[in-house]
Structure formats: structure tokens, C-alpha cells
Amino acid sequence: MGKLIIDGIEVEPDPSKTILQVANELGIHIPTLCYHPSLPYYGACRVCIVETIWRGRSTLSTACTFPAWEGEVKTDSEMVRKARKVILELMLAEAPDSPEIMELAREYGIEETRFKVRKERIGNKCIQCALCVRFCRDVLGIGAIGFKNRGYTRELTTPFEIYSDVCTTCGACEFLCPTNAIDLSTISPNKPIPLLSEYEAGLKQRSCINIPFPQAIPNKPVLDRDHCMHFLKDACGVCSTVCGPQAINYDQEEEIVEEDVGAIVVATGYDLYPIINIPEYGGGKYKDVLDGLQFERLLSASGPTAGEVKRPSDGKVPKRVVFISCVGSRDPENHFPYCSKICCMYSAKHAMLYKHKVHDGEAVVFYIDIRSDGKGYEEFVTRAQEEDNVLYIRGKVSKIYKNEKDNLVVMGADTLSGNQIEIECELVVLSMAVRPKEGTNDLVNKLKIQADANGFLTEAHPKLRPVETLTGGFFLAGAAQAPKDIPDTVAQASGAAAKVVSMFSEAEIHKEPVIAAVDAELCSGCQMCIPLCPYDAREFDEKNKIAVVNEGLCEGCGCCISACPSGACQQRNLNDTQILSMIKVALEK
Amino acid sequence: MSNDFKPNIVGFLCNWCTYAAADLAGQSKFDIKPSINVIRVMCSSRIDPNLVLGAFLWGADGVLVAGCHPGDCHYEKGNFYTRRRFTQMKKVLETLNLDPDRLQLAWVSASEGQRYRDVINAFTDKIKEMGPNPLKPNPAV
Numbered sequence: 001m002g003k004l005i006i007d008g009i010e011v012e013p014d015p016s017k018t019i020l021q022v023a024n025e026l027g028i029h030i031p032t033l034c035y036h037p038s039l040p041y042y043g044a045c046r047v048c049i050v051e052t053i054w055r056g057r058s059t060l061s062t063a064c065t066f067p068a069w070e071g072e073v074k075t076d077s078e079m080v081r082k083a084r085k086v087i088l089e090l091m092l093a094e095a096p097d098s099p100e101i102m103e104l105a106r107e108y109g110i111e112e113t114r115f116k117v118r119k120e121r122i123g124n125k126c127i128q129c130a131l132c133v134r135f136c137r138d139v140l141g142i143g144a145i146g147f148k149n150r151g152y153t154r155e156l157t158t159p160f161e162i163y164s165d166v167c168t169t170c171g172a173c174e175f176l177c178p179t180n181a182i183d184l185s186t187i188s189p190n191k192p193i194p195l196l197s198e199y200e201a202g203l204k205q206r207s208c209i210n211i212p213f214p215q216a217i218p219n220k221p222v223l224d225r226d227h228c229m230h231f232l233k234d235a236c237g238v239c240s241t242v243c244g245p246q247a248i249n250y251d252q253e254e255e256i257v258e259e260d261v262g263a264i265v266v267a268t269g270y271d272l273y274p275i276i277n278i279p280e281y282g283g284g285k286y287k288d289v290l291d292g293l294q295f296e297r298l299l300s301a302s303g304p305t306a307g308e309v310k311r312p313s314d315g316k317v318p319k320r321v322v323f324i325s326c327v328g329s330r331d332p333e334n335h336f337p338y339c340s341k342i343c344c345m346y347s348a349k350h351a352m353l354y355k356h357k358v359h360d361g362e363a364v365v366f367y368i369d370i371r372s373d374g375k376g377y378e379e380f381v382t383r384a385q386e387e388d389n390v391l392y393i394r395g396k397v398s399k400i401y402k403n404e405k406d407n408l409v410v411m412g413a414d415t416l417s418g419n420q421i422e423i424e425c426e427l428v429v430l431s432m433a434v435r436p437k438e439g440t441n442d443l444v445n446k447l448k449i450q451a452d453a454n455g456f457l458t459e460a461h462p463k464l465r466p467v468e469t470l471t472g473g474f475f476l477a478g479a480a481q482a483p484k485d486i487p488d489t490v491a492q493a494s495g496a497a498a499k500v501v502s503m504f505s506e507a508e509i510h511k512e513p514v515i516a517a518v519d520a521e522l523c524s525g526c527q528m529c530i531p532l533c534p535y536d537a538r539e540f541d542e543k544n545k546i547a548v549v550n551e552g553l554c555e556g557c558g559c560c561i562s563a564c565p566s567g568a569c570q571q572r573n574l575n576d577t578q579i580l581s582m583i584k585v586a587l588e589k
Numbered sequence: 590m591s592n593d594f595k596p597n598i599v600g601f602l603c604n605w606c607t608y609a610a611a612d613l614a615g616q617s618k619f620d621i622k623p624s625i626n627v628i629r630v631m632c633s634s635r636i637d638p639n640l641v642l643g644a645f646l647w648g649a650d651g652v653l654v655a656g657c658h659p660g661d662c663h664y665e666k667g668n669f670y671t672r673r674r675f676t677q678m679k680k681v682l683e684t685l686n687l688d689p690d691r692l693q694l695a696w697v698s699a700s701e702g703q704r705y706r707d708v709i710n711a712f713t714d715k716i717k718e719m720g721p722n723p724l725k726p727n728p729a730v
Binding site for chain 2: 445448450451452453458462470471512514532534535555556557558559561562563571574576579580582583584586587
């Protein structure tokens with residue numbers, strides 16, 4: 001068997017592949033428009049045309065359909081360029097207003113097509129490569145779009161030229177179209193719902209398969225099962241066809257791993273109170289009202305705008321930004337009574353960073369009190385005020401609305417001067433209240449630990465045991481216990497870790513001395529106590545015909561004691577006689 | 590009933606919730622009527638009905654049994670036992686010619702200091718209206 005020579009590079013022929021695939025593997029560029037690796041070859045656009053030479057005879061073939069047999073292939077010969085030129089000129093006559101085709105034509109030295117452009121094609125961008133039609137039908141199994149008519153009147157449309165009722169507005173057609181000819185709003189009346197990146201706090205779209213954030217460990221893509229068409233409709237599967245190493249595995253399931261552990265540190269963190277709960281500040285209504293985390297992403301060099309401060313509604317650089325502290329916190333009537341602790345400092349940081357990025361910008365902070373209690377914190381706020389000229393206004397904001405210039409107007413009171421003020425600005429950042437992470441309550445019930453009225457986890461003692469819970473073996477760290485900043489979290493987490501280590505380093509466990517005991521003389525062996533015990537600490541001693549207590553397992557709740565009909569079962573150090581004496585003393589008064 | 594009647598209530602409080610709530614109420618300096626004598630138990634299910642009867646027979650004007658909210662028991666299901674036991678117990682009180690309302694069951698979690706205050710104050714007011722325990726041993730006899 002002979003060799004396959006592509007542009008002078010010798011490879012083994014492999015008829016199961018096409019010339020295009022082999023060329024791509026070799027890194028040889030062949031232009032394509034209608035080709036997609038997840039679809040069977042189609043050969044509609046013809047721009048991938050190459051010269052194939054076999055036994056001295058040279059012909060033109062489309063690389064996307066021609067098998068990689070032995071012979072010679074030239075991808076950029078004079079003959080190929082000439083043929084492509086004609087193809088592109090014909091394409092330009094068909095789709096005269098497509099910038100992508102014009103760009104490709106220019107690469108081949110074509111400025112204008114020699115063919116006549118029919119007047120019904122003026123403004124047309126579609127080159128009828130059918131990529132969208134094939135993808136919708138063959139990969140997604142929907143078939144919301146197709147062609148009508150034949151020959152030179154062929155046109156892309158929906159069946160009967162009415163809105164498609166099967167279109168799921170997935171947007172694949174719009175995304176795939178090589179000439180941007182598709183407008184999804186002509187196919188379906190429904191608006192596509194964008195998938196927003198959680199990491200970018202909803203300021204950027206993400207795909208169904210994505211690496212959650214740049215430093216993710218392991219740094220591998222994950223599939224969003226709730227939105228992936230493969231899981232929803234058993235269709236698509238494009239990611240597995242384009243993945244070279246075949247790493248996509250749709251059968252992978254979440255697994256439950258069981259581990260025996262000696263201690264659990266609960267460090268579930270916090271959520272921000274959703275902005276939508278503050279309608280008077282336009283939360284959820286105005287795009288330019290952000291929460292602190294969103295603004296943090298906007299400032300980040302790896303963020304959705306690559307570090308440029310641009311407001312989400314129109315991409316304009318805001319010249320005045322208003323920061324509002326205590327939104328939802330310190331508001332016992334409407335929201336939460338506590339102070340969220342971190343907002344004063346991050347507002348100051350945000351205002352400073354904004355001023356560093358937008359030099360002619362103005363930053364205004366509304367505050368009730370500035371709580372800068374930490375090492376160097378007060379100096380930091382002073383620096384924001386004095387060096388970066390951040391304007392601090394003491395007062396609460398009552399309302400935010402949009403004016404006719406599409407800017408936001410912040411209405412509030414300046415409690416130092418006693419005046420009502422209105423500030424027109426282009427972006428508002430709300431310092432939303434810190435809430436316990438969603439699901440903390442379920443965890444509390446599961447672990448049998450305690451939470452306070454606001455849902456934050458309760459420590460065993462507010463001063464003397466701040467990292468332990470009342471339940472043995474459970475420790476606390478971070479904002480799950482109360483709102484706290486990074487230094488405090490690190491300190492508490494180190495404390496919790498040290499507590500765990502000191503617990504593990506002891507040879508014996510310490511238990512409360514209050515546990516159940518059985519008086520063998522009185523026990524009738526009725527076994528009433530055995531099924532009651534939640535810890536399986538009660539067993540029946542077959543030899544002596546009495547119920548016994550496993551002292552290692554008993555936690556001392558005492559539910560077996562009150563169930564014992566003969567009074568044989570008693571709680572050591574808290575028996576009935578002791579309790580009765582307590583009652584007696586209590587009633588002697 | 591005269592206003593100077595000071596009810597004497599025995600409260601059996603679960604160590605993990607209501608006892609901590611009582612602590613919290615104290616730390617928060619809430620106004621709580623000084624009518625309750627607290628007896629700490631590890632779990633509300635530890636309370637033998639005999640102890641409640643004993644308290645009434647020795648003259649308690651009311652008995653409060655307080656534990657964790659259903660489903661929140663530190664020992665998984667102790668408060669369910671309590672709930673079942675004390676619905677029965679109320680019937681027993683009727684046979685003793687005692688108003689079953691003199692025995693109250695309450696669920697107060699460790700974070701509910703305010704609720705603890707409300708429960709105690711409301712129960713005290715109720716007992717005040719009912720008057721002293723008719724079974725109270727007469728010291729003169």
C-alpha cells in the first residue's frame with residue numbers, strides 16, 4: 001500500500017477518516033464553513049476543496065467528504081485557489097452581505113463578485129450550508145428549521161413559515177451559523193434563557209459543560225445535568241464527539257462515599273441575601289444595581305469584563321458609583337437584626353479599587369456607622385476617604401429609581417446635615433446581608449447541632465468555647481457560625497483544627513458521667529428498654545435474663561429509664577431519688 | 590384570685606435546648622417571672638411520669654416539661670416519646686381531680702431565649718388564674 005502525502009507530509013492512509021480530518025491532525029489549515037465534527041459529512045459549501053492526485057491524474061475533491069486514501073493531496077495549490085475563488089464569488093452573489101464571507105473572499109484576493117446579485121438576495125447572509133438544519137434535526141432531534149423551495153429560490157425557514165412550537169430556543173443554530181445569518185427571534189417567540197455563570201455572579205454566560213472557575217480542583221470540565229440536552233432529551237452529545245481523548249463519560253454518576261470520622265468541622269460559609277428581596281432599591285429590576293460579589297467580579301482582572309469597570313446594562317464606564325451599606329442587615333423590622341461585619345471594609349476596598357481604575361470617577365458610600373474594628377482597618381477607611389477622595393455620607397437610602405437618561409437616582413437622607421439628598425449615578429452596589437449558606441438548616445438537623453434564630457450555628461459557649469458545639473465531635477469555623485471576615489475565619493478554623501487534634505491525641509474519650517445503669521436485682525427482663533435506645537446501647541443478657549447497658553455507646557438521654565416499669569433502670573448521677581429530692585427542695589419554699 | 594398568689598412551678602428542661610434557652614434568656618436579661626424552679630434533665634424523655642406526679646402531690650402549682658422541637662431531638666427521637674407519654678399523662682391528672690392544663694409541654698430550641706420567656710410568663714399567668722394546687726399538703730395539718 002502506498003502512502004498518503006498531504007502538502008509534502010507523508011502519512012499512513014486511513015480510509016476511515018477524511019482528508020480534512022487527517023489534515024487537521026497534521027495542523028494543515030483547510031477553510032470550512034459547513035463542516036462540524038459532530039455531524040456526518042455533507043459537502044455543501046465546497047470551500048474545503050483540495051487537489052487530489054492519484055496515478056498522475058489530478059482532480060478537485062471536497063476534503064470533508066473524500067476518504068484519506070493513498071495518493072497525493074495539495075491543499076493550497078494554484079488549482080485549488082482558483083477553484084475556491086470561483087466558489088467564494090458564487091457564495092458572495094448568494095449572500096452578498098455576510099462579513100464573514102467577504103473576509104474569506106478577501107483572503108483570496110476577491111473584492112467584488114463577478115456574478116450578478118439577484119435583488120431578492122440583497123441583505124442575505126445565509127449560504128445554505130444547512131449546518132443549522134442538520135444540527136437541529138440530527139444532533140438535537142428537534143427539526144425546528146428547514147428549507148423551503150428548490151434551486152435558486154431555496155430559503156431557510158421554519159415549517160409553514162410560522163413560529164416553531166418545537167424549538168427549545170437552545171440557540172445552537174445561532175451559535176453554529178458560520179455567517180451569523182440566524183435570528184432566533186424569527187424561529188420561536190420564546191426568549192432564550194441564558195445560563196449564567198455562578199462564579200461570575202451572573203454577569204457572564206456559561207455553557208452546559210464548563211470548568212466552574214479557573215482555580216477549580218480538579219481543573220476539569222463538569223456537565224450541568226439540569227440543562228444539558230443529552231440528559232434532558234437524550235440528544236446532542238457533541239462534547240463527546242469533539243473531545244479528542246474521549247474523556248466525556250455521560251454514565252458517570254454522583255457517588256456517595258462513606259467514611260468513618262472522629263470529628264467534623266462545620267465550615268459551610270455564607271450566602272449573600274438575594275438582591276431581589278430589596279425591591280425599593282431596584283434589586284432584580286435594574287441591571288445596574290449589583291451586589292458586592294458582582295462588583296468584585298467586575299473589578300477582577302479575570303472577571304467578565306477583564307477588569308474594566310463597565311456597567312452591565314450598556315457596557316458604559318460608570319462615572320459615579322454609589323455604595324450602600326447595611327442592606328438587609330441591622331434592619332430588624334424588615335430583614336435581619338445583626339451586623340454583617342464585612343461590608344464596611346469591602347465597600348471601602350471596592351470604592352478605592354474603582355477610583356484606581358476610573359480616575360475621573362466618583363465613589364459615594366452611604367453608611368449608618370463605619371465599623372472598622374480590626375488591625376489596620378480604621379487606617380484603611382481613612383485612606384479611602386482622604387487619599388482616594390471617596391465621599392462618605394452618613395444616612396440611609398430610601399429609594400432608587402431610573403431617570404430619563406437611563407441613570408439611577410439614589411434618594412436618601414444625610415443624617416449629619418439633616419438634608420434629603422438625591423444623587424444621580426450610573427451604578428449602584430448594595431452591601432447585602434450575610435446569610436448562612438442555603439441548606440445549613442438541614443445540616444443542623446442532620447448533625448444534631450444547634451443554630452440561632454438567624455440560622456447561624458451556635459457555639460458551646462459564646463466566650464469560653466467559641467469553636468465547639470454542644471454536640472461532642474462537632475466543631476465550627478467561619479461564617480457559618482457568624483458573619484466574619486477572612487482573618488477571623490482563619491483564626492477560628494485554626495482553633496477548630498487544634499481542638500480536633502487535641503481530642504484525637506488523647507488515649508481515652510471523655511464522656512458525661514450521666515449514663516444508664518441497671519439494678520440486676522430489680523430487672524425483670526421485660527426488654528422494654530431495648531428498642532427505645534437510639535444508640536443500640538441496650539442489650540439483653542441471655543445468661544442472667546436481664547437488660548444491660550453498653551457504657552461506651554450510652555449517651556445518657558435517659559429515655560429507657562422513664563420507660564422501665566420496675567424501676568430497675570436508673571441514670572447514674574441523676575436517678576429518680578435525686579430528682580425527687582430536687583423537686584422537694586424546689587417546693588419547700 | 591388574689592394577686593399575691595405566687596405560683597410555684599417545677600420545670601423539667603432538656604439540657605440541649607430549653608436549658609440552653611433559659612441560659613440565653615438570662616444572659617439577654619429578659620424579664621421572666623420568678624415562678625419556675627428548673628430541674629435539668631439530659632432529655633425530656635428522661636422524665637418519668639412518676640416525677641411529675643410526685644411534683645403535683647408535693648404541691649407544685651404547675652409542671653412544665655420542655656424539650657427540643659419535634660425532629661430536632663439531640664437523641665434523635667426522645668421528644669417523640671415525651672410527646673406521646675404526656676398526652677396520656679394529662680388524662681391521669683383528670684382522675685386526680687387536677688386541671689390537665691397544669692401540666693404543660695413546650696418545645697423551645699436553644700436559640701429561642703425570647704420564646705422561653707414567653708412560655709414561662711404565659712404559663713405563670715395561666716396558673717395564677719387557676720389558683721393554687723388543690724392537692725397541696727396543708728402545712729397546718
